[in-house]
Every structure is written in C-alpha cells, then in structure tokens.
Amino acid sequence: MRSDLIHHCFTTFKDTSPLVHNITNDVANNTVANVLLAAGASPAMVHDINEAPEFVQLAQALAINIGTLTHTTLQSMLATVEVAHTQSIPWILDPVAVGASSFRQQACTELLKFKPDVIRGNASEILALAGMSSRTKGTDSGDSVDRAKEAAQQLTQYAKVVVITGAIDWATDGTHSYSVNHGHPMMTQVTALGCALTALIAGFIGANTLKTEDSNSNSSSLLNAATTALCYYGQAGELAAQEAQGPGSFYLHFLDALYNLEAQTLIDHLRVTSS
Numbered sequence: 001m002r003s004d005l006i007h008h009c010f011t012t013f014k015d016t017s018p019l020v021h022n023i024t025n026d027v028a029n030n031t032v033a034n035v036l037l038a039a040g041a042s043p044a045m046v047h048d049i050n051e052a053p054e055f056v057q058l059a060q061a062l063a064i065n066i067g068t069l070t071h072t073t074l075q076s077m078l079a080t081v082e083v084a085h086t087q088s089i090p091w092i093l094d095p096v097a098v099g100a101s102s103f104r105q106q107a108c109t110e111l112l113k114f115k116p117d118v119i120r121g122n123a124s125e126i127l128a129l130a131g132m133s134s135r136t137k138g139t140d141s142g143d144s145v146d147r148a149k150e151a152a153q154q155l156t157q158y159a160k161v162v163v164i165t166g167a168i169d170w171a172t173d174g175t176h177s178y179s180v181n182h183g184h185p186m187m188t189q190v191t192a193l194g195c196a197l198t199a200l201i202a203g204f205i206g207a208n209t210l211k212t213e214d215s216n217s218n219s220s221s222l223l224n225a226a227t228t229a230l231c232y233y234g235q236a237g238e239l240a241a242q243e244a245q246g247p248g249s250f251y252l253h254f255l256d257a258l259y260n261l262e263a264q265t266l267i268d269h270l271r272v273t274s275s
C-alpha cells in the first residue's frame with residue numbers, strides 16, 4: 001500500500017477523532033476504551049437494547065464483539081447492526097471464539113445478515129466463521145494466518161474487508177490484499193488487545209470512509225483504512241516491547257506508544273506489502 005495513502009488515513013483518523021460505539025465483552029471494555037482514547041478517538045460502551053440502536057446514529061462507526069455473549073446482548077447487537085446497516089454507518093464484527101460453541105456460530109450467522117463492513121479475527125476465528133476446521137483455543141488462535149487466507153477470501157461474500165491477525169496480519173477485500181509485518185508476541189500476553197484492535201479499525205473506517213453508493217471505491221477505502229490501523233497498532237506494539245519488562249509494563253508502554261506515535265515515524269518504519 002502506498003505510504004502517502006497510509007499517511008492520509010492516519011492523519012484523517014487523528015483529525016476526525018471518531019466516536020466509536022462499542023458493544024464489546026466484559027473482559028475488554030476498559031482496555032478498548034483506553035486504546036481508543038490513547039489513539040485519539042472517543043469510545044462509548046453502550047449495550048442496552050433500549051438505547052444502543054438510537055445511540056449508534058451519533059457514532060462514526062460501530063464495533064461488535066461477541067466475547068462474552070449473552071442472549072440479551074445478542075438481541076441488542078442485532079437491533080443495533082440493523083440500524084447501522086440501514087443508515088450506512090460502518091460496522092465491524094469481532095467473532096471472538098466463534099469456533100467454541102454453536103451459540104456463537106449461530107449468533108454470527110444472524111449478525112452477518114447485516115453485512116459488516118469489516119470482519120477482524122485471529123486465524124482460528126476466521127477459519128471457524130467460514131465453516132472450516134480450526135484449532136481454536138477458546139479466545140486464542142491455534143492456527144497460522146496463512147492457513148486462514150482461503151477462509152478470509154470466502155468471507156468477503158459477507159463483509160467488504162476481512163482481516164486476519166497473527167504474526168503477520170493479512171487484510172483483503174477479495175481482490176486486493178496486504179500483509180502487515182508489524183507487532184510483537186507480547187501482544188498476545190495482554191488480554192483484549194485483539195478486541196481493542198477491532199475497535200481501532202472501527203475508528204479508522206469511520207473516519208476514512210464516505211457514505212457512498214460506489215461499492216468499489218468504498219471497499220478500497222475500507223481496505224486502506226483497516227491496513228493503516230494494523231500498521232499503527234503493530235508499530236506501537238514494537239515500540240512498547242522495547243521498553244517493557246513483562247505484560248504489565250507492556251500494557252502501559254503500549255498505551256503511551258499509541259498516544260505518541262507520529263505520522264512520520266509510522267511512514268519511516270512501514271513493513272506492508274501487497275500480497
């Protein structure tokens with residue numbers, strides 16, 4: 001991906017400071033909010049069916065995460081994504097541990113009917129969501145990103161862009177794809193950093209996509225925005241790992257790195273390839 005496009009997506013995100021509506025899980029709520037704030041966005045956690053479908057209309061993007069799904073939250077998610085879909089408010093699905101139970105699988109089948117703009121999951125989640133066998137370890141992945149690429153391609157029938165994260169992240173719109181070689185293994189040792197990345201991608205797509213009828217230009221804007229978020233997040237992980245002594249201090253340094261990372265630093269250190 002061209003570095004000038006990454007620069008543009010990054011500065012547009014910072015200038016917009018998008019409001020991101022999250023219906024996320026009990027483990028992730030605080031971390032997601034802290035990551036969005038450190039990056040320069042505004043988080044809101046609004047879960048109840050009595051207000052979420054109304055609240056989403058104020059937001060630039062919606063992030064849906066099934067990590068601690070309940071019957072009640074699922075009803076709220078479905079009502080809220082219906083509004084987002086109808087009003088072209090970009091939304092992203094994080095299918096946490098979808099391979100672990102039929103409840104999660106059926107919930108995702110219902111959610112996918114409202115056509116997420118982006119799906120972001122680890123390799124096992126992307127495989128399971130596409131109905132392929134996976135070595136899911138609950139919320140963690142037991143599969144390689146490469147093994148999940150065909151599944152991601154298949155899922156582009158439901159979402160305009162599909163992102164697989166892992167050692168080297170991969171984002172595709174079904175036609176164009178990018179590999180992002182950033183990040184650090186320590187990112188798997190702090191819970192909810194995948195969930196927080198999903199919310200950050202929501203912020204990037206909310207800030208960088210126009211409400212347009214042109215679905216081709218829309219999917220390339222979504223792919224560019226999602227890929228820029230991956231580069232930013234991964235580089236922040238690398239910077240934090242240079243300072244950290246373990247997972248606790250990594251988390252603090254990670255928030256600081258997200259807060260301090262500048263556009264020129266991002267551009268100078270890019271490791272993203274077309275693939």
Ligand SMILES: Nc1ncnc2c1ncn2[C@@H]1O[C@H](COP(=O)(O)OP(=O)(O)O)[C@@H](O)[C@H]1O
Nearest residue numbers: 122165166167169183184185187188193194195
């Ligand atoms: N082995 C690894 N090396 C470098 N970065 C990684 C590695 N595994 C995961 N990451 C990064 O950690 C973040 C969360 O991804 P992941 O662990 O796949 O999500 P989840 O927490 O949902 O399973 C992403 O930014 C990803 O690039």
Ligand SMILES: Cc1ncsc1CCOP(=O)(O)O
Nearest residue numbers: 025027067139192193194195
């Ligand atoms: C541990 C756990 N259990 C249910 S949701 C959750 C958090 C998962 O976070 P992530 O997918 O970002 O690692």
Ligand SMILES: [Mg+2]
Nearest residue numbers: 096139194195
């Ligand atoms: Mg996850």
